[in-house]
Structure formats: C-alpha cells, structure tokens
Amino acid sequence: MDDxxxxxxxxKVDSYKDEAIALQKSLTSIPALSPExxxxxxxxxxxxxxxxxxxxxxxxxIQTYNAPDDRVASGFxxxxxxxxxxxxxxxxxxxxxxxxxxPAPDTDKWNSDPWQIKxxxxxxxxxxxxxxxxxITSSLLMAxxxxxxxxxxEVNIGLIFVSDEETGSKFGVQYLLNKCPNLxxxxxLIVIPDSGNEHGTVVEVAEKSxxxxxxxxxxxxxHASTPxxxxxxxxxxxxxxxxxxxxxxxxxxxxxVFDPSISTFEATKREANVPNVNTVPGExxxxxxxxxxxxxxxxxxxxxxxxxxxxVENACGVTVSLSYPQELKAPPATPVKxxxxxxxxxxxxxxxxxxxxxxGIGGGTVAAFFRQKGFNAVVWATxxxxxHEANEYAKISNIIGDAKVFSHxxxxx
Numbered sequence: 162m163d164d165x166x167x168x169x170x171x172x173k174v175d176s177y178k179d180e181a182i183a184l185q186k187s188l189t190s191i192p193a194l195s196p197e198x199x200x201x202x203x204x205x206x207x208x209x210x211x212x213x214x215x216x217x218x219x220x221x222x223i224q225t226y227n228a229p230d231d232r233v234a235s236g237f238x239x240x241x242x243x244x245x246x247x248x249x250x251x252x253x254x255x256x257x258x259x260x261x262x263x264p265a266p267d268t269d270k271w272n273s274d275p276w277q278i279k280x281x282x283x284x285x286x287x288x289x290x291x292x293x294x295x296x297i298t299s300s301l302l303m304a305x306x307x308x309x310x311x312x313x314x315e316v317n318i319g320l321i322f323v324s325d326e327e328t329g330s331k332f333g334v335q336y337l338l339n340k341c342p343n344l345x346x347x348x349x350l351i352v353i354p355d356s357g358n359e360h361g362t363v364v365e366v367a368e369k370s371x372x373x374x375x376x377x378x379x380x381x382x383x384h385a386s387t388p389x390x391x392x393x394x395x396x397x398x399x400x401x402x403x404x405x406x407x408x409x410x411x412x413x414x415x416x417x418v419f420d421p422s423i424s425t426f427e428a429t430k431r432e433a434n435v436p437n438v439n440t441v442p443g444e445x446x447x448x449x450x451x452x453x454x455x456x457x458x459x460x461x462x463x464x465x466x467x468x469x470x471x472x473v474e475n476a477c478g479v480t481v482s483l484s485y486p487q488e489l490k491a492p493p494a495t496p497v498k499x500x501x502x503x504x505x506x507x508x509x510x511x512x513x514x515x516x517x518x519x520x521g522i523g524g525g526t527v528a529a530f531f532r533q534k535g536f537n538a539v540v541w542a543t544x545x546x547x548x549h550e551a552n553e554y555a556k557i558s559n560i561i562g563d564a565k566v567f568s569h570x571x572x573x574x
Contacts, residue, residue, distance in 0.1 A: 162572050166312045170568045173306035174561055180305075181298050181560045182280055184213065188294045189278045189287035193261045195328040202233035203260040203324045207241060210260070210297065210322050214243045218305050222246075226340050228324065228332035238324035238332035242344070245304055245318040247571070253317040254350045254571050256303075257527070258296035259326030259333065262289035263549050270551035283556045290555040292548030296354030297322060298555075299542075299563035306568060315574035316350065326355075326527055329487045334527045338534065345531070350501040350570060351538035353528050354563060361513055361543030361562065364505050367418065367494035367521035368529060368540075372451040372459055373487040374466060376401065380479045382435070382443030391441045395434055397477035398445035402428045404469040405449060411465055412457055419521040424453045448486075452523050455491040489525055492532035499537040501570075508569035509541075512562055541566075 187209045194200020207225075214220040222244045227237035239260070244253070265275035265288040273279040275288040300320050307314055323333035338344070345351070356365055378398040383391025408426040415422045429450045434442035453462055463483075470481040495502060497519045509517040522540070531538040543559040 167569065167572055169310040170306045170312050170572070171565050173310045174302060174564045174568065177302045177305070177564070178557050178561065181302060181557055182278070182285060184298045184301065185285045185287065185290055185294055185555065186278045188297065189289055190276060192276055192288070194264055195261055195325060196230070196232040197328045198264050200264075202230065202235060202238050204233065204235035204237065204239055206260050207239035207322065210241060213301060214241075218243075218301070218308055220245065226337055228336040230332055240324060240333060240337045241322040243304075243320045245307065245314065247314040247317040249316050249574060251346070252348050252350070252574070253319045253346065254314070254352070254567070255319040255321060255345065256296070256300040256352050256354065256567060257321040257323060257334070258300060258354060259293045259323050259527070260297070261324055261327050262292065263327050265551070267551055272552055275553075283558050284554040285557060286552055286554045288553055291544055291553055293326070293355050295544065295555040295560055295563070296542060299354060299560045300567060302560070303564040303567040303571070306564065307571070314571035316571060318571055323527070330527055330530065334530050338530060345534075345536050347536070348500070349536070350504065351528075351531055351536060352501065352505065352567065352570070353526060353538060353540045354542040355526060356522060356540045357542040357544045357546075359543070359545050360515060361509055361541070361559070361566070362515050362517045363520045363541075364502060364509070364517055365522045365526065365528070365540035366497060366502060366519040367455070368491055368525050369419065369424065369521075369523060370453040370455060370457070370459055370491040371487055371489040371525035372453060372462055373485060374449040374451070375484045375486055376447055376449060376470070377482040377484075378445045378479050379482070380443050380477070383441045385439040385441050388441055391443065392478050393441045394445040394479055395442045397473055397479040398447055400477065401469065401473045401481070402447065404473060405466065407469065408451070408462070408465060412453065412462065414454055414456070416454055416521070419454065419523055421523045424451070424457060425523060426451045452525065459488060459490055489529055491525070492529050494521065495528075495532060495537045495539060501537050501539050504570050504573050505539055505541055505566070507573065508566040511569050512565045
C-alpha cells in the first residue's frame with residue numbers, strides 16, 4: 162500500500178467534520194418511510210444523494226434503478242449505483258447503505274425533533290442518523306476524499322444506496338440484484354455499514370434466519386356488557402402471545418458465535434382492533450419476529466407456531482390465520498479467511514489500533530441476499546447501536562473513522 166496516498170486521503174477525511182454534519186442535516190430532514198410505515202417512500206431523500214454525487218463528487222457514472230411501487234406518490238422506490246474507477250478495473254469495493262428509515266412515533270421520548278438534527282459535542286441526534294445515514298455519509302465522504310486528494314484507489318469504488326431495507330428489501334437490494342445480475346463479480350469486496358459495536362471491532366460474517374409471522378385471530382364482536390354473546394379475539398390473542406413464549410424452550414440451542422447466542426421469538430407490532438372501550442373485539446392481529454439459529458429449519462418453527470395456534474383455537478373458540486411478511490433462510494456464512502474479511506480487519510486495526518474479529522449476529526441483514534448468490538460480504542460499522550430508539554444518534558468521530566477504514570480497504574486492493 163502507498164502510505165503517502167493513504168495519508169493524503171485520511172487528511173481529507175479528517176477535514177470533513179462540518180461536511181458530515183451538513184449531510185446528516187439534509188438527509189434527516191426528509192422522513193424516508195416505507196408505505197408499510199405510513200410513509201411515501203425514499204424518492205425525495207434519494208435526490209439529496211444524487212445531487213451530492215453529481216455536485217460535490219463530480220461523479221460521471223451514476224445509474225438509478227427505480228423499483229415500481231404505485232403505493233407512493235413518485236410511483237417508484239429508488240436505488241442508486243455510483244462508481245469511481247481505480248487502478249485495478251477488474252475488482253470493485255462495494256459499499257451499500259440504505260436510504261429508508263423507521264418511524265419516530267414517540268416524539269415525547271425524544272429530547273429534540275427527530276426530523277431535525279441536534280449536534281451535541283460528538284453526537285448528531287435525529288431519526289436515521291445512525292441507521293443508516295452514518296453509512297451513507299461515511300461512504301460519500303470516503304469517495305470525496307479520493308476525488309479531492311486526486312489519489313486513485315487500487316480497486317474501483319462502488320457506492321450503492323437502496324430503498325426498502327427496513328421492510329423486507331423487495332424494492333431495494335432484491336430488486337437491484339435481479340435487475341443487474343452481473344453487477345457483482347466473484348472477486349469483488351462487499352461491505353454493508355449497518356451494524357457493529359461502539360469500538361468498531363466486530364465484523365459480521367454470519368446471521369440468523371428471519372421469520373416474521375402475521376397472526377390474525379378472529380372471534381365474534383359484541384358489546385362489552387354482554388361478553389357471553391361474543392368471542393373475545395383480543396383475549397385469545399393475548400393468550401397466544403404467552404403460549405408462543407414456549408418457542409424459547411423448544412428451540413433452545415446456543416451458539417456463542419452469535420450475539421445473542423440463542424434463537425429469539427418476540428411478539429412485536431399489534432394492529433388496532435376496536436376504537437372504543439365498550440366493544441369486545443372480534444378480530445385481533447399481532448406479529449411475531451423470530452431470529453433463528455441457522456441449523457434450525459424454518460418450517461419446524463412454523464409448524465410449532467401452528468400447534469400453539471391450534472391449542473388456542475380449541476380453548477377459546479377462535480380461528481387463527483398465519484401469513485409471513487418476511488421469511489429468509491440464513492445463507493452460508495462468509496468464510497473468515499475471505500479477502501473482504503481479512504482486509505476489513507486489517508483496516509480496522511490500522512485506523513483504530515485495536516484487534517477486530519469476525520462474528521455472527523442475532524439479526525438478519527441484507528448481506529444475506531449477497532451470500533445467497535455466492536458473494537462474500539461483511540457487515541461492519543462503528544456504532545453505539547442507538548438505531549430504532551428514541552434519541553438515536555451517530556458520532557461524528559465514527560463517521561470519520563469509518564470513512565478511513567473504507568479508504569484503507571480501497572487502497573489495499
């Protein structure tokens with residue numbers, strides 16, 4: 162590696178702290194929520210990224226792949242690819258971030274407006290600042306440092322910005338990989354900056370299977386003063402939530418490679434049933450989010466869920482219907498000796514002077530879609546993991562440090 166070239170790029174990155182804040186300000190002010198979350202998609206926010214690529218980075222190779230979606234005003238969900246040529250045109254370092262964010266419904270729990278950044282020392286507060294605008298910002302600033310320092314990376318640099326990560330990726334990376342089957346080459350390097358720890362010392366190479374189950378319980382609506390004339394679907398659903406906790410015992414294996422080390426089965430979202438207090442609901446809908454260790458079959462989990470549903474049907478006189486908004490079998494792990502793993506670990510140690518290690522994580526990530534197609538990918542970032550919380554924040558130092566790690570990988574070839 163050319164140490165002088167690396168030093169020149171890092172000096173540029175270090176000068177971009179105000180730029181990081183400005184980018185986060187522009188991105189946070191546009192709530193890029195999916196239709197499932199009550200939003201109008203990512204089109205407006207994608208324009209911020211496109212303008213930055215064109216104006217600040219002078220990028221001449223920008224492609225957009227818009228996934229049709231008539232639920233949003235624009236009629237599409239945007240996906241962006243921007244590339245910068247390196248010395249070795251046969252290999253590309255791909256860094257993929259997602260444009261969409263999750264809602265911020267509990268504004269009373271925030272210390273500031275979630276859709277307007279607040280800077281407090283090293284922290285930038287706002288919805289999406291860490292998930293995944295930190296990745297967007299650090300990758301853009303890394304590319305800008307190469308452009309402005311006039312240093313050429315050893316490999317091509319490819320930046321990908323996708324929609325719909327938070328709600329299944331049908332209109333995002335799945336659409337993109339199907340539309341561009343030859344985009345990724347076997348020797349390419351893929352980093353997804355969407356998970357990590359506060360020290361930036363864990364490199365995710367494996368993940369669990371995902372099963373989201375929509376559970377619809379139907380009884381018979383009636384007035385609350387005459388419950389004997391109806392069947393309380395809410396009561397039955399609550400009983401079923403408790404029954405489903407047995408999944409933890411049925412699938413109780415542990416693997417210390419993962420964090421957490423066990424499969425998890427959590428009741429999460431619940432849809433509104435009746436609007437008034439004095440009505441017994443005839444329908445109740447809730448969701449179960451299961452993250453399953455790879456050696457368990459998803460169908461076995463489905464069958465066990467169905468068993469518990471049958472028990473509640475028989476006990477309460479309701480009917481229970483199941484559907485699966487997301488189902489993703491964990492693909493084979495990225496080998497720990499794969500080039501992207503070793504190069505990422507080397508870069509982390511060069512920037513942070515700390516030992517990094519490959520791990521498996523409890524959640525599923527979009528790296529799975531690359532691994533399913535046989536590509537080696539890692540998920541890595543330096544994060545305090547405030548994503549999806551009130552008072553979410555990203556650290557400016559993490560944005561700058563991550564950009565340096567990316568540049569080290571790009572120069573290492």
